[in-house]
Amino acid sequence: MGTLPNELGFALTRWTLVERTRGNSPEARAALSELCTAYYGPVVAFLRRQVHADDAATDLAHEFFARLLEGGALAAVDRQQGRFRNYLLGAVKHFLLNERRDAGREKRGGGRECISLSAGTDTSPGIDVADQKAMPSDAFFDRQWALAIIERALGVLQQESEADHTVDQFAVLKPWLSIAGAPQSQAEAADQLGITENALKVAIHRLRKRFRQIVRLEVSQTLNNPAELEEEMRYLIDALAKSQDPAA
Numbered sequence: 605m606g607t608l609p610n611e612l613g614f615a616l617t618r619w620t621l622v623e624r625t626r627g628n629s630p631e632a633r634a635a636l637s638e639l640c641t642a643y644y645g646p647v648v649a650f651l652r653r654q655v656h657a658d659d660a661a662t663d664l665a666h667e668f669f670a671r672l673l674e675g676g677a678l679a680a681v682d683r684q685q686g687r688f689r690n691y692l693l694g695a696v697k698h699f700l701l702n703e704r705r706d707a708g709r710e711k712r713g714g715g716r717e718c719i720s721l722s723a724g725t726d727t728s729p730g731i732d733v734a735d736q737k738a739m740p741s742d743a744f745f746d747r748q749w750a751l752a753i754i755e756r757a758l759g760v761l762q763q764e765s766e767a768d769h770t771v772d773q774f775a776v777l778k779p780w781l782s783i784a785g786a787p788q789s790q791a792e793a794a795d796q797l798g799i800t801e802n803a804l805k806v807a808i809h810r811l812r813k814r815f816r817q818i819v820r821l822e823v824s825q826t827l828n829n830p831a832e833l834e835e836e837m838r839y840l841i842d843a844l845a846k847s848q849d850p851a852a
Contacts, residue, residue: 640669642756646689646748647696653744654700668699687836688826689749693742743843750843757818761811773797773807780808781815 647668652661739747758781765774776793779786786793794804823840824833 643692643749643752644669645752645755646745647692649748650693650696650741650745651700653741664700664703667703668696671699687828687832689746692749693745696745746839747843750840753819753822753840754844756822757815760818761815764814774811777804777808777811781812 644665648661648665651664651668652658655661655664758778761774761778762771765771776797779788788796790801790804790808794801797804799807819840820833820837823836824830827833827836
């Protein structure tokens with residue numbers, strides 16, 4: 605498989621996108637829109653854990669990103685802060701504090717009912733994590749961030765398979781990217797694809813190698829200092845160890 609095409613959103617680092625969001629130009633709004641798309645999942649999952657109702661969490665997420673899209677919210681962001689996920693988590697926490705304060709004022713003034721922002725249970729679909737209530741909020745957000753990285757990498761692999769006309773092969777090999785293991789044996793998969801088991805092993809090895817390459821690239825774009833990549837990769841793997849979803 606070839607290098608990542610620019611249209612997949614990997615040409616610019618996340619911090620570069622942050623810098624491009626400053627101002628009201630179409631380019632700035634497009635850059636901010638990509639940031640929101642890339643990190644919508646982790647933010648929604650984090651907010652779901654803070655409130656008791658899915659609808660309330662979704663509304664809060666929409667409001668959070670709407671305020672970013674209004675412009676100027678990232679004007680003072682300094683990329684020297686290092687990891688973009690740390691900035692985003694801080695921004696969401698600040699947003700929640702403001703919402704709780706404002707909702708409390710509304711309630712005291714006889715307005716709308718105050719939204720509960722106490723810790724609740726995660727209702728993120730398709731994810732089964734042991735003892736999620738005991739997981740600290742910061743660790744939970746980082747886990748969602750790690751899962752988002754993996755999902756973006758899988759999305760790139762899907763697009764590459766479509767470009768290479770290997771969609772059927774990717775569908776069969778994709779389960780070998782999961783720590784849960786493949787649902788069928790390599791012999792069955794090889795027979796399904798009409799190749800030998802040795803050829804299948806080579807294909808799996810190449811897919812895993814490409815997968816790791818894409819994950820590393822995505823992670824590197826969230827860092828200001830490239831020297832932190834190995835440390836961040838270890839952190840990502842540790843976060844994914846708490847999950848039963850696909851891992852690098």
